[in-house]
Amino acid sequence: MKLFLRDQFPLIFIYLIQIIVITSIYWLDGYHNWTISLYAALLSSCLLIIYLLIRYITNRSFYQRLEKPLTSLDDFASNTHQTPLTEGLQQLLTSQFRHYKTDLHHYKYRLEGHIQFINQWVHQMKTPLSVIHLIIQDEDDSRFTAIGDELDRLKKGLETVLYTARLDSFEHDLYVESLNLETVVRSVTSNQKRLFIRKRIFPSFQFKEDVIVASDEKWLSFVLTQLVTNAIRYTVEENRKLHFHSYNRGIHTVLEIRDEGIGIPQSDIPRVFDAYFTGENGRNFQESTGMGLYLVKQICEKLGHRIEIESVVNEGTTIRIIF
Known part of the structure; x- marks a missing residue:
């Protein structure tokens, strides 16, 4: 209703101006009978109101549809009152939607x-x-x-x-199975042994026997590889350790990866999982792309795992994957 009144406001405004102008002309011509003038204005106003009512009833579904966002073109095509205006707009929307689908495809x-x-x-x-x-x-x-x-x-x-x-x-390349968490972690660290040796960093494992989790081995290995290489890259001192520890938190299994590196400033932690965000450390280490932790976050969410991060500058960073 509000949209209809706003649309018809120019017509109503012009009509009132017209009534005033015609009445003024008759008044200047010497016709001073206000009763007849008001009666004529009343009849004319009734005709305008009848026209507006018919116009609104005819196009009510059209205006109601414009006030609500369309979910599909079928919603607009379901109007019971078809007028030239609604038909023209429907044809326009159908044509534009067809071009949109073609470009999208x-x-x-x-x-x-x-x-x-x-x-x-x-x-x-x-x-x-x-x-x-x-x-x-x-x-x-x-x-x-x-x-x-x-x-x-x-x-x-x-x-x-x-x-x-x-x-x-992602869903086309997913195979969930029961995995021995320690086996997967040791396989990842073994694949990165050259990096461990070059940086003189030693992995430390603390696992309970047969920690079984449900995940995709290939995607999980990629996540762990990103976390391991990040931890080694940001550990600048030699003869440090990279700790891998698993434990239970209620019904969940937690894998904790803790390094002894330079840490992350607290101001950067809320954004470390954003794409292309490198932060203060990324400016000091030119190899940083800002995509590693972003991919880790996205993959963990798709696998149904949660990820947490804690860090203290000059002491190290702890990342937890909750299965």
Whole structure:
């Protein structure tokens, strides 16, 4: 009703101005019978009111639909009163929606093709990296050791790209099973042994026997790899430990990863899981991309796990995954 009155306000305003002008002309011409003038104005006003009522009743569903957001074009097509105005608007919306769906399908097709290309490219790049690694693995020269370290960084970067591209189609690449948590953690740390040795950091395990959790091994391993490499990267002093500890919290199993690194400023902690946020530490360590913890958060949410973080500057950071 409010929208209808706002739409018809110019007509009502012009009508009142017209009544005043016509009455004034008759008054200047010497016709001073106010009774007849008021009677004529009353009849004219009644005709206007009847017109407005008919107009509102005819287009009531149209104005009500405009006051509420459309959930689909079928809602608008369900109007019982079809007028030229409603039919014209419905045709316009149908045409615009058809163009929108066409453009959306076009961009979706391009995006899927782009993601497929990235996946294929990453897999193709893994082959030469593996070959180079096989070539240098038996060499003792420090130059080959440096090359191996760079290969590990390249491999980690490619995996980050691959998992980022697959995140939107997560449900198509998910296999939940019962996993031995200690086995998964030890496998991840073993894969990162070159990084542990280079930084002179030692893993420390505190697990109860047969800690079983329900998760996807591949995605969980990627999450743990991100957390381990972050912990090692931000531990600048040598001969430090990276602690892995599991315990029960009620019905939940908790995996706690605690480093002895530089820690995270309290002002940065609320944003560490935001995409591309590097924070104060990221400005001091140029390797930081701001995507590692973002992917960790997104994957944990999709797996149904919760993640917590605590940190004290110059003492270390603790991250907990709650299964």
